[in-house]
Amino acid sequence: MSSKLELLRANAEYIKLVKLINKYDDLYYNHDTSAISDAEYDKLRQRLLYLEELYPILRTPNSPSVKVGASISNKFSPVEHKIPMLSLENAFNFKDLEEFIARACKYANITTECLDYCCEQKIDGLSVSLIYEKGSLVRASTRGNGYIGEDVTKNVKQVINIPHEIPIVENVEIRGEIYMPITAFNKLNEERQRKGKQTFVNPRNAAAGSLRQLDERITAKRNLCFFAYYMLGIKLTSQINVLEKLKELKFSVCDFEHCNTIDEFQNYFLKIKKIRNKLDYAIDGVVLKINNLELQNQLGFAGRNPRHSIAYKFPAEQVETKLLNIEVNVGRSGKITPVAILKPVQLCGSTVSRATLHNFKEIKNKSISIGDVILVEKSGDVIPKIIGISRKKSKQTSIIVPTNCPSCASNLVKMDGYIDIFCPNKYGCPAQALAYIIYFASKQCFDINGLGKKQVEELYNFGLVHSPIDLFNLKKSYIDFGLELKQGWGSLSVQNLLASIEKSRSISFRKFINALGIHEIGCNLSEKIADDFKSIDVLMSTTEERLQCINGLGQSKINNIIQFVSNKINIDFVNKLLHHVNIIYNK
DNA sequence: CAGCCTCGAGTTCT
DNA sequence: CTCGAGGCTG
Numbered sequence: 150m151s152s153k154l155e156l157l158r159a160n161a162e163y164i165k166l167v168k169l170i171n172k173y174d175d176l177y178y179n180h181d182t183s184a185i186s187d188a189e190y191d192k193l194r195q196r197l198l199y200l201e202e203l204y205p206i207l208r209t210p211n212s213p214s215v216k217v218g219a220s221i222s223n224k225f226s227p228v229e230h231k232i233p234m235l236s237l238e239n240a241f242n243f244k245d246l247e248e249f250i251a252r253a254c255k256y257a258n259i260t261t262e263c264l265d266y267c268c269e270q271k272i273d274g275l276s277v278s279l280i281y282e283k284g285s286l287v288r289a290s291t292r293g294n295g296y297i298g299e300d301v302t303k304n305v306k307q308v309i310n311i312p313h314e315i316p317i318v319e320n321v322e323i324r325g326e327i328y329m330p331i332t333a334f335n336k337l338n339e340e341r342q343r344k345g346k347q348t349f350v351n352p353r354n355a356a357a358g359s360l361r362q363l364d365e366r367i368t369a370k371r372n373l374c375f376f377a378y379y380m381l382g383i384k385l386t387s388q389i390n391v392l393e394k395l396k397e398l399k400f401s402v403c404d405f406e407h408c409n410t411i412d413e414f415q416n417y418f419l420k421i422k423k424i425r426n427k428l429d430y431a432i433d434g435v436v437l438k439i440n441n442l443e444l445q446n447q448l449g450f451a452g453r454n455p456r457h458s459i460a461y462k463f464p465a466e467q468v469e470t471k472l473l474n475i476e477v478n479v480g481r482s483g484k485i486t487p488v489a490i491l492k493p494v495q496l497c498g499s500t501v502s503r504a505t506l507h508n509f510k511e512i513k514n515k516s517i518s519i520g521d522v523i524l525v526e527k528s529g530d531v532i533p534k535i536i537g538i539s540r541k542k543s544k545q546t547s548i549i550v551p552t553n554c555p556s557c558a559s560n561l562v563k564m565d566g567y568i569d570i571f572c573p574n575k576y577g578c579p580a581q582a583l584a585y586i587i588y589f590a591s592k593q594c595f596d597i598n599g600l601g602k603k604q605v606e607e608l609y610n611f612g613l614v615h616s617p618i619d620l621f622n623l624k625k626s627y628i629d630f631g632l633e634l635k636q637g638w639g640s641l642s643v644q645n646l647l648a649s650i651e652k653s654r655s656i657s658f659r660k661f662i663n664a665l666g667i668h669e670i671g672c673n674l675s676e677k678i679a680d681d682f683k684s685i686d687v688l689m690s691t692t693e694e695r696l697q698c699i700n701g702l703g704q705s706k707i708n709n710i711i712q713f714v715s716n717k718i719n720i721d722f723v724n725k726l727l728h729h730v731n732i733i734y735n736k
Numbered sequence: 737c738a739g740c741c742t743c744g745a746g747t748t749c750t
Numbered sequence: 751c752t753c754g755a756g757g758c759t760g
Contacts, residue, residue, distance in 0.1 A: 505751095507752070567755085705755085
C-alpha cells in the first residue's frame with residue numbers, strides 16, 4: 150500500500166507529539182504545573198515510543214524519549230504495609246466517646262478503671278510509613294488504600310525534620326503525618342498567585358501535591374514537616390513511651406498528654422480547641438488512644454478501624470444554601486436516587502452544587518422541600534452531605550416521589566419492606582444501559598483507560614455504543630461516523646482509546662465476573678466466585694447447591710446468580726463477549 | 737433473632 | 751463517604 154503516505158502521516162504526528170511532550174515536560178520540571186493528567190501524559194509518551202519503533206527514521210536527536218527519568222508511570226511503585234494503615238473511627242460528642250470506651254472494655258473484658266489514655270493532636274496532613282533498617286531510612290510509603298501504599302522514599306527524604314539516620318540497631322517502622330506549616334502554605338500560595346498559577350485549597354492538598362512530585366527537588370522547596378506518632382519494632386509498654394522514644398530519636402512529636410479519665414480527655418480537647426488557631430499547622434481534632442500497647446494489640450481491629458483509638462473531631466464547617474431542585478437519577482441496577490441541586494456555595498475550598506439524598510425516605514425524614522434553606526457540610530472533607538433544614542420557607546414546593554422512570558417512563562416499583570425504588574426495565578431502559586457501560590469500562594471491571602463517564606456518554610449519544618459488546622467492534626465505526634471532528638476525539642485520542650480497548654481484551658476471571666453486573670455481586674464476591682469456579686462455562690451452568698458452598702453467598706445472592714445464568718439475554722451476552730475477550734484464569 | 741460485620745451501589749469536585 | 755440490605759454469629 151502507500152507506505153510513503155503512511156510515513157508522512159506518522160512524521161506529522163511525531164513532530165506534533167515531540168512538541169507536545171516537550172511543552173509538558175517544561176511545564177512540569179521548570180514551572181511545576183501539570184497541564185494534563187499523568188495517564189494522558191503517559192499515553193503521549195507511549196505513542197511516541199511506538200512510532201519510533203515503527204519508523205526509526207523519524208527519531209530526532211532532541212526526542213523526549215532519550216531524556217532520562219522522564220517517564221511518569223512507575224514513578225511510585227506499590228508498597229505493602231506489614232500492618233495495615235487504617236483510619237480512625239470518628240467521635241463527635243461525649244456519647245460517642247463513652248460508647249467507644251464501653252466497646253473496648255467489653256471486648257477486652259476489663260473495667261473502665263483499668264484504662265489510661267494518651268491524648269494527641271490530630272494533624273490534618275498525610276499519613277506516611279517510614280522503614281528504618283539498621284538505623285537508615287530505607288523506605289517511605291503513603292497510606293494508599295490502607296493495605297498497599299506508594300513508594301515515596303525520594304520525596305520523603307526532602308522533608309526537613311525526617312532524619313535519614315537514627316541511633317537504633319533494630320529494624321523499626323515509624324508512622325506519622327506529613328504536613329505543610331500554615332506559614333509555608335500562605336507563602337507558597339502568594340507566590341503561586343503572583344506567578345498566575347493555581348493556588349492550593351488548603352495545607353493538606355498542598356502537602357499532598359508537594360509530596361507526590363516526580364522531581365523531588367520540587368518537594369524539597371515546599372518546606373514540608375513531619376510529626377511522628379507510632380513506632381513498631383522495639384519493645385515498649387505504652388503509647389506515651391513511644392512518643393518519648395520518638396523524641397529521643399530526634400523526631401518531632403506533636404503535643405500530647407497523659408489522661409486517666411474521659412473527663413480529663415474532654416478538658417484536653419477544650420484546651421486544644423482554644424489554641425487551635427495559634428498553631429502553625431492544621432489540626433482537625435484530637436485523638437484518644439488507649440495507652441497500654443499490649444492492650445492495644447489485644448483489641449485489634451473492627452472492620453476498617455482499630456479498636457484502641459478514636460478521633461474526637463472538631464465540628465465540620467457547615468454552610469447554608471437553598472435547595473433549588475431534586476434530580477432523579479437511575480443507576481445501573483435501576484435504583485432511583487434523588488440528588489439535591491443546590492444554589493452553588495463555597496465550602497472547604499470548593500463549590501458545592503449538588504449532593505446525594507440517597508433515597509426518598511431520607512427526604513421525608515428530614516422534611517425537606519424545594520425552596521428551603523438547608524445546611525450542608527463535607528463528610529471526610531470531600532463529599533457534600535445534607536444535614537437538614539436550616540430555615541423553612543413558606544413558598545416551598547414539596548418533593549414528590551416519582552412514579553415513572555425519568556429515562557424510560559416505566560412504572561417504578563418498590564418492594565414491601567424496602568426503602569429503595571427501582572426501574573424494572575432492566576434490558577430496555579437507556580439510563581440503565583448507559584450506566585452499565587460506564588461500569589463495564591471502569592477500573593474494577595474491564596479497566597479501559599480513557600473511557601470514563603463522559604466518553605461513554607458521547608459514544609452512547611452518537612449511537613456508536615449501545616452495549617458493552619459494541620466497544621469491541623468500535624474499530625471502524627468511529628471513522629464512518631466522523632467522530633474525530635468532535636472535540637476530544639482527535640485521531641490521537643481515538644487511537645489511544647482503541648489501544649486501551651485492545652489491551653482490555655485480556656481480563657482476569659474475577660474482573661470478568663464483576664463486569665457482568667449481577668445484582669448484589671460486586672468485586673469482593675466476584676473474587677470469591679472466581680476462586681471457586683474453574684471457568685466461565687462452569688459458572689454459567691452452575692446450580693443452587695454448588696453456590697451454597699461459597700461463604701458469603703446467601704439465598705438472596707444465589708437467586709440473583711441463578712436468575713442471571715438462566716436468562717437467555719444474559720447467556721447470549723456472555724457468549725458474544727467471549728468472542729471478543731480472553732479470560733486469564735490464574736490471577 | 738438481634739446485633740454485628742461485610743458488601744454493593746451511588747456519589748462530589750478538581 | 752454513607753446508606754440499606756444481606757449474611758453470619760452467638
